[in-house]
Each structure stands twice: as structure tokens, then as C-alpha cells.
Amino acid sequence: AGNSAAGKEKAAACMACHGQDGKASAPIYPNLAGQQQDYLEAALHAYKSGDRSAGQAAIMSGYAADLSDQDISDLAAYYSSQTP
């Protein structure tokens, strides 16, 4: 299972676009705060696997490429626990 505290540490690289509190810094980036945890994990795996890679997703593919399964679980736990 994901560890939200560990996810907060790992989210440093995410905050530029997704905000410290999970609210996107620009309208083209998704808000993550309060998002469904399972969905966040599935989306991160899709970026990592290349299922999502075209256009806007190319940025995320780079970030997700070196995330471990545990990193993905922790990040999903962290952002899903934020207040939308």
C-alpha cells in the first residue's frame, strides 16, 4: 500500500506543475488533490509504460520513467489524501 508521508517527500518533483497542495499551477495540468488513489496509480503506470505518451503526456512519461511501484503507490496515496 502507498505511504502518504513518503509520497510527500517524493512529490517534490511534481509540485512545479501539480502544486504543493495538488492544485495545478496551470490549467493544462490536472489537479491531483483528492483524486481517486487507484486511478492515480493506473495513470502513473500508463505514463511509465508509455500507454500515455503522446502530446502533453510526453512530459509525464519522463517523470514516471524511473518511478518504482512503491514510489507510484506513495505518490498516489499522498495526492489522493489532499483536500481538493
Next chain:
Amino acid sequence: AGNSAAGKEKAAACMACHGQDGKASAPIYPNLAGQQQDYLEAALHAYKSGDRSAGQAAIMSGYAADLSDQDISDLAAYYSSQTP
């Protein structure tokens, strides 16, 4: 620009998974309420174009296939205007 009222009409097909109020009916589906409008449009276009088509996305590709650009704008306006 998207028309939220028109989007509400068009969202009937979305509600089974994404909820009437944009809160997903299952943890594997994303919450849409209060999501960034531009992001929602980009995501719907990615499902429509097939950029997102593997795994979980296959369901959405089917729904998005026959959406017009205006439908996409209206749906994005509707769900982004919902309270998260």
C-alpha cells in the same frame, strides 16, 4: 468555449462511472469535479484520437469516439464547474 448547461445534458452517458456530481463511482475511475477545464479537454481529445487507448482507457476511447469538439468543450465546462 464550452457551455456547462449543454455539458450537463451531454454528461448523461458519463455519470455511471464519473457520478452525477463528478465524483467517481469506483476508485479506478477519476473524479472530474473541479478538474482543470483545459486538462479535461486535452484528456478527452487524447481518448478520442487514440493517444490514450490501452487498458482502462479502452472504455473511454469508445465513449469519446463520437464526441464533437463542441461536446468535448461542453463536457469539460460542466465537470470543471462542479464542486470537488
